[in-house]
Amino acid sequence: MDGILGSIFSIDFLVVVIRVGVPLVFASLAAYVASLVGLSNIAIEGIxxxxxxxxxxxxxxxGSAWIGFFGAAAIGIFMALVIVFFSMRLKAxxxxxxxxxxxxxxxxSVWLMLITTGTKGMTGSxxxxxxxxxxxxxxxxIPILGQLISGHYLLTYVCVAIAIIIWIVVYKTPFGLRMKACGLDATAAExxxxxxxKVRLIALILSGFLAACGGAYLSMGYLSFYSDNMTAGRGWIGIAxxxxxxGNLGIVLLTTVGFAIAQAIVNMLILTSLPTDLVNTIPYICVLIGLVALSIREYHARRGKVK
Amino acid sequence: MKKLTTLLLTGVMALGLAGCGSTEGTTTTGTTTTGGTEAGDDVVRIALLLPFVGDQSYMDVTNNGLNLVKEKYGDQVDTVLVEMGRDSASWETSNLQTAQEGYDIIISGNFEYEPYMIQVAAQFPDIAYINFDYSDPEANKEAGNIYGMTYKGEEIGYLAGVVAAIKTESNIVGCVGGQENPSLQNMLGGFIQGAQTVNPDITVVTGWVGDFNDTAKAKEIAGNMFDQGADVIWQCAGGAGNGVFEAAAEDDFWAIGVDSDQYTALSGRPEIAAKILTSSEKRCDNAILDAVTRYMENDHTLPFGDMVSMGVAEGAVGLSENENYLNNMTEEELAEVDSYEQMLIDGEVELIDCQANPDQFEVLVASAA
Structure with missing residues (x-):
């Protein structure tokens, strides 16, 4: 137990949090930009x-990782376009x-694995x-900084860069205002x-790309193969x-990072004698507590306004 | 417009269903396609029902049982594989259809699809049913025409534990389980006992992923075990366990596989496969051959209602002796593994069954901590 406390307050732990958190951040950003413009994308897990x-x-x-990545991104964007087409053109x-x-x-995905590898479990062949x-x-x-900033998977840097860009676009540009307007009241915005x-199309393309990055991160960096259902609900955690x-990007990211920290702690606690099933609920309980705390704060803020 | 939407949406759904349907519908492959019993009374017709094959693991090993039977009995048998599809809705129909086609022996099993087999078996008392991996002994006995087999999970774990304890240099080994349930506890319990048989003072770190999918989480857990000093880690976590192999390649420790030879499944990634020392296999194929042999030699009947446990002694549990294993184990180490295997066969080692004694698992974990 002491060992675990020691490893939580270490630089290695931060590195683990980054590693665990990146696919979650991709997923939550993908959900965030879509819901910001008022067009829910719940297909993130599938993408x-x-x-x-x-x-x-x-x-x-x-034979090229880059072509693979761009292919993955194209598939993600294509699936997002399917949502756009059916919901905007056909009003579904x-x-x-x-x-x-x-x-x-x-x-x-299982069928595709079967015809390409002959197996349905993983692409290890x-x-x-x-x-x-x-x-x-x-x-x-540089001792500590070097460990923290350098040596990550490429998509980790992409993730940080995109998060910053999205923050700037949403909060500092007219386009960000338009995005929020579409989400608040599409008719009024119109x-x-x-x-x-057009705004929704751009947001959804971005959403599909982000979800695709999350998927590619898992199978082309974090791990080096695809294993059936390896996303294991990360898309849904992003949506949550x-x-x-x-509409608050800061809280979205904070929630995701909180979840990643909890997950990293869980990965260590699992090796202790604590009951696994209970330990595995920790990240979800953390998010739940955060959610309750948030709504209490909002409730008080609203009551304050009424007075 | 709305109509068009509905139509197109239905189209997408149908396409999705068709995508699975093409592989997951009931398909029959085998040496005969003729129905009825015109093949002759002296030919024993055997059908094996599986949801699918091609996983290079459990299903494929099981399917190999038919090949072994065919090899041994040649023209005396007709073997057919029936792929039921991954959708459980079609399993009862597949069972019913196969039974109606008049086979002498129908083989199926496993906790997932045995209920469908049991249900249908009761309606066809003349057919000999073999459950190659049963989970509910009472239900299987009740049908009256089922001969059930299971694998000694504790022996699967024992073999992995023996190899791990022989190979470790740090005297710390690890095992990663999928979802914590009695049968997996039994396997991990066997691992601990195997390791302790070789070295009573060994430390065994135990961790559970919580499901069978989260490959990345399994990799993190294995990495944490490595940080705690474990240098041989066994995975028993289904698809998630592949993450343990990835961690083994990254951090450079030995991994051991489970159920089937996982070294061959990673043939496209030699740098990962090279870290899979061996796998502790459930040899469902040998078990099926054993059961069919009993049928053939026992006047075409089986001791129905018997639920037998197959283990190392029957050849139903064993290590994969592939090139990687043989290249990376010294003669002495191999001889040592053989001696511990022989000790189990001779009954010199008594393993605790953690499935029957669930409280014993925690005791074992604590004793190796």
């Missing part, structure tokens, strides 16, 4: 599954399309490639001349985090 698998397959057949309920895509991805790990020269030699469909934060 992650399809991208994780297609990244591995394409990289194995072309985006939730229904999301369910359809999730169901489709779960089974189609294919020589797939992984995206590079980035070692920043000079910085990596009436003041905002092209709602986006729901907790509502």
């Amino acid at each position: 992650m599954i399809m991208s994780a698998l297609s990244g591995v397959l394409i990289s194995a057949f072309t 309920d985006p939730i229904m399309i999301g369910i359809a895509l999730n169901l489709f991805a779960t089974d189609f 294919l020589p797939s490639k992984v995206l590079p790990t980035v070692h920043i020269p000079f910085i990596e030699d 009436s003041v001349g905002i092209k709602v469909n 985090a986006a729901a907790v934060g509502g």
Whole structure:
């Protein structure tokens, strides 16, 4: 137990949190940008599954990790476009399309694995490639900072960069305002001349790309193969985090990081004699507590306004 | 417009279903396609029902049982594999259809699909049913025409534990389980006992993923075990366990597989496969051969209602002796593994069954901590 406390307050632990947290941050950002413009994307889990698998397959057949990654991103964007097409052109309920895509991805991925590898469990028989790990020269030699900043998977840096860009776009640019307007009231936004469909299209393409990055991170960096259902609910955790934060990007990211920290602690507590099933609920309980705390705060804030 | 939406949405759904349907519908492959019993009375017709094959693991090993039977009995038998599909909704129909086609022996099993077999078996008392991996002994006995087999999970774990304890240099070994349940506890309990048989003072770190999917989590857990000093780690966590192999390749420790030869399943990733020392296999194929042999030699009947446990002694549990294993184990180490295997067969080692004695698992874990 002392050993665990020791390892939690160490630089290695932060590195683990980053490693565990990146796919979750990708998922929650994907959910966040979609819900911000008022078009729910609940197909994130399905997009992650399809991208994780297609990244591995394409990289194995072309021999290039980059082509694999762009293929994965293309699949993710394509699936997001399916949501856009059906919901905006054909006025279908985006939730229904999301369910359809999730169901489709779960089974189609198994079928795709079967025809390409002859197995349904994993792609270990294919020589797939992984995206590079980035070692920043000079910085990596600085003791603590080097360990923290250098030596991560490439997509980790992409994740941080995109999170910052999204923050700037949403909070500092007119386009961000338009995105929020579309989410708050599409008709009103339309009436003041905002092209709602165009804004939503751009947001959903970004959402699909982000979810695809989350999937590719899992199968082309963190791990180097695809294993059936390896996303293991990370897409849903992202959706939950986006729901907790509502329109507030800071809270969305905070929730996700909190969940990642809890998960990293769980991975260590699992090796102690504590009951596993109980330990495994810790991340969810943490999010629940956060959610309750948040709504209490909001409740008080609202009452304050009324007075 | 709304109609078109509905239509297109239905289309997407149907496409999704078709995607699975093409592989998951009931398909029959085998040496004969003719129905009825015109093949002759002296030919024993055997059908094996599995949801699917091609996992290079459990299903494929089981399917190999048919090949072994065919090899041994040649023209005396007709073997057919029936793929029931992954959707449980079709399992009862598949069972019913197969039974109606008049087979002499129908083989199926496993906790997931045995209920469907049991239900149908009761309606066809003339067919000899073999459950190659039963889980509910009472229900199987009740049907009256089922001969059930199971694998000594504690022996599967024992073999892995023996190899781990022989190979470790730090005297700390680890085992990663999937979802904590009595049968997996039994396997991990066997691992601890195997390791302790070799070295009573060994430390065994135990960890549970919590499900059978989360590959990344299994990798983190294995990494944490390695940080605690474990240098040989056994995985018993289904698909999630693949993460243990990834960690083994990254941190450079030995991993041991389970159920089937997992070294061959990772043939495309030699750098990962090289770290899989061996796998502790459930040899469902040998068990099926054993059961069919009993049937053939016992006047075409089986001791129905018997639920037998197959282990190392019957060849139903064993280590994969692939090139990687043989190259990385010295002659002495191999001889040592053999001697501990022989000790089990000779009854010199008494293993605790943690499935029957659930409270014993915690005791074992504590004794090796």
